[in-house]
Amino acid sequence: MTTTPRDETTPPDDATRLRATADFVRQQDTTTLLPLLLPGLDGPELRALADHCHFAHAALLLLPPDEATLRAQLAACALDPDTAQHPSVVVRDRLAHRHGLDPAALDVRILRPPVTGPAGEPRLVEVFTLTVPPGSALAHLAAHERAHEHEAHLALEVTRPDPLVLRGLCDLLTRHGAAPDGGGYNPHEDGTVLYFTAPADAEAGYRRIELYVPGDHRPALAAHLHDSRAHQPAETLLRLMTGAWTTQALAVSAELKLPDVLDTTTATAPDTLARATGTHPQSLATLLRYLAMLGAVTETPDGFRLTELGALLRTDTPGSMRPLALMYGGPFYESFGHLAHTVRTGQTAFDHLFGENHFDHFARDPELAELFDRSMAASSRMFEPLPAHPVLTAAAQAPAPATVVDVAGGNGELLGRILAAHPRLRGVLLERPHAVEAARRLLDAAGTGERCAYRAGDFADVPAGGDVYVLSRVLHDWDDERCREILRHCARAMPAHADLLIVERVLPADGSPSLATAWDLHMMCNVGGRERRADHYAHLLADAGLHLAGRSPLPLGATVLHARRAVIPAPAQGPAPDPVTATGR
Template sequence: MITTLSGDTSRLLSTVDFVKEQDTAALLPVLFPGLDGPELRTLVEHCRFSHAAQLVFPANETELRSMLSACGLVPALPPGPSVVVRERLAVRHQRRAGDLDVGILRPPVVGVDGAHRMVEVFVLTVPPGSDLDAVAEAEREGQHEAHVAFEVVAPDPLVLRGLCATFARYGATADGGGYNPHENGTVFYFGAAAEAKVGYRRVELYVPGDHRDVLSAHLAEHRSRQPAETVLRLLTGAWTTQALAAFTELRVPDVMEGEGGRGTGVEELARKVGARPRNLATLLRYLAMVGVVAEGRDGFRLTAVGALLRDGDQGSMRALALMYGGPFYQSFAGLGHTVRTGQVAFEHHFGENHFDHFARDPELAELFDQSMAAGSAMFDPVPAHPALTAAAGVPGGATVVDVAGGTGELLGRVLAAHPRLNGVLLERPHVVDAARRRLEDLGPRCTFLVGDFADVPESGDVYVLSRVLHDWDDEQCREILRHCARAMPAHADLLVVERALPADGAFSLATAWDLHMMCNVGGRERTAAHYGGLFADAGLALVGEVPLPLDGTVLHVRKADRPASA
């Protein structure tokens, strides 16, 4: 009778032999029948066969050592943590990921062609009588984690997307993946083509570095074939919002080190922020799952994502986390009321519109202004817009009028980039005070006006409406635009910064913000064509569009009767 251990050993021996005997050019057509010619040569150029993997279940470390020795493998012990396989097992067997201590070993193997490869050994220790016996038996039968792997050579997003597309074209299907912060590597799993002529049913692309931007599309494709999991992930999205808000409110990011720094233990973090260690550990494990923090042997540290929640850092999104997890989170509970009745959920919940509500609470008003500035990465290319560079070249200088310009985040960038430009910022009284403080270094180059849209000043050269029109319905937008048109000299330009809805329905942050504006403000996002109609109604014309980060757009507008050459 074959024992459990010898069964694992037998499978592992077969894996070792497979790794020794294969090479990249021969293995790819076996996995993807029909792949040949230029496409095969391209794949061989960009990826190489690196290993095959097997999941084993020793009772203890002694059995693991015996198993490896019997297969001629000499790895470094103990195993490192395998985040991706742990999460996959947790989902497949309805277990807490924290209860599954999955390790990973990569002992070297030399192929018959002299190439240096590895056997990837996943290790889940199953002591005698453990409640993990059922997991082990199901995995031995299903061989869900057995796979062959290719490592991407000199990866970049374009190459990576091309490899994924080629795999799909020859029958592979997205089958999950993840980012392992312990080794700074990204894994893409695929189901092998149905016609594959090899026993392994899964293929891995291993990519050194953090490539979660490309991975997200791969995972979305995988989840589209897992409807129940997709629904659960969607339903728990609110938990992520609150986890980020709590993490930020407790100021945990401010006492953690970022990428490249040391980890910090939960006890120390809890002491610094005044939290219960056990509860903080639960929060941090969740945030590790969504990529905000990373857990290592020395504790937790911030990822690049989590670092954006620090207070005071350039580009900090802390205020957004508190705003979306605070008042806007509360009002979103009334989304159904808005859809049913048309009343703005924020007004239904708080009894007044958000402008009035924030104006009456100085702390909340400051948080709102900070949250508006937190998305300022959208503004990075704006100062280089041709209308602004042309104005900056006018002899004697020119003036930029920022209508409802908030605390001056965008205007400050424009004036810093173009020392010959002057600025005028029009806003409500309490916002003007904050703008003066932010832009005080500009001295007399920036003038501040208290007023509303009817007070747009004349004699500007470039007018700016940044994230303003989406706050209002169409008729109010027409009124705002008419005020601008009346104030604009014949030669002036108007730059409208918004998230324009894609005309083809493609994925865009604008679609999410359209829902947000309906629920919390009573406004909406629009397509560029829709904005074009509003401009025309105000005697203006859309003459150009420039894309911005975070799915933003600059709409370049002029007076409709302005000659094309002017």
């Protein structure tokens, strides 16, 4: 079996390494290679792995002195020297991290000349290249990389990718000794790579395994990178400790309206962006490189391009999350600096810092009040499935027009979605006076205002006679006693047939990772509230004479809890009278 040399005292030259890699790709069969790569893999697991992925290529990093030398080396191995070259973001960033260099200073390219396998199947030799002329400052990098072969790997391409398959394949690889070892998404070719370190007893001659997945699979990538960092505790801790930098980078990007002047298809030079945003060019370039690491922008030779993620910070994007970035990077960022006060005393850090709770603080500042309301609306994606909830669908199909009462409904974003989805429904929105006016403007603009009534007031003013009541992101603002009070106000207003829908982030019962756990800390520090488990909500509902009838998931880690009036058992009856004695016969 041909393998890539890796233990010689003097590293082989690029031409020898390239020939060994090309021969390996041409000779190997998937089903015989997999057990060599993952010792102990056999039977059903081998068939499962072979059914979902196949050996696609082997890769190496070449460091030629110039383009002509690279072309000659390719031709000598019967590889097409005219194969198209593209930027390699993942390997560029790995090299920069490994050698403490600026990624922008490394022009790493990737080309994939085709070859055929032993049965004539199409395969590739994946060649990463970084030109290192004689006397270059990168000479030490070239010597180190040739000696250690960090980027040499075997690639298994997933044939029918979906989240469940990817999770299963990753679990199978780790179960047989492969360790998660980074990865990334390459927008230039729309492909996701998940790297693993091969088991120590692997016999395939390669230290690294790549799981290549066509398309953008960043949720799976995020889970994989989380697993990778678990094997590097010091680096993981360092990344966690610098999370504040991420918050501020995104908030500053939003404040400068940087996403508004970036394009999603054409790259823009940093100097041009600096002029458009009124910023210092070199400083803005540094921010942009950090945003590229976060996936908010993509760096190209011509400048920077906005990604789908970064576009969510545009001011004109439907459902823009820009207000959230400004809120989390503004008042709530400041109060999080006093988290220790909350943990020591149990007092809300926001109140300690600003001298009043956030509702009163924002109410006294019209700009902050508007930002807060817009930040609440910015999470409206969690509402998208809610209008199709069976309770609302049934209400919309009732013989007589039904009424939905949105209690503390903010700027009317949720109620507007419900009314737009169900033209026969009517709405009532209860809120503070300034929020009522904002909701009136929003619903009128959406064409649903004529079916909505408005009431300015507090929880004690919950309108009676509705068919469906909605409490969206309200209960997590308050302690248990206040929650019971709010629920009792709702229960008193609800007719016997009415339903209550509660939208909250619900803490997992098993301690698994969840956005609710993060928001629990946020609510404690900034609001004085908390997130709760489903059984906790069930107890609060029971205290108000309601019962939890069901729950279903919503986007962004939210849940809709369905509650109804508690059924009071009828009093026990005595035994039925004997029909004979009852008639006196």
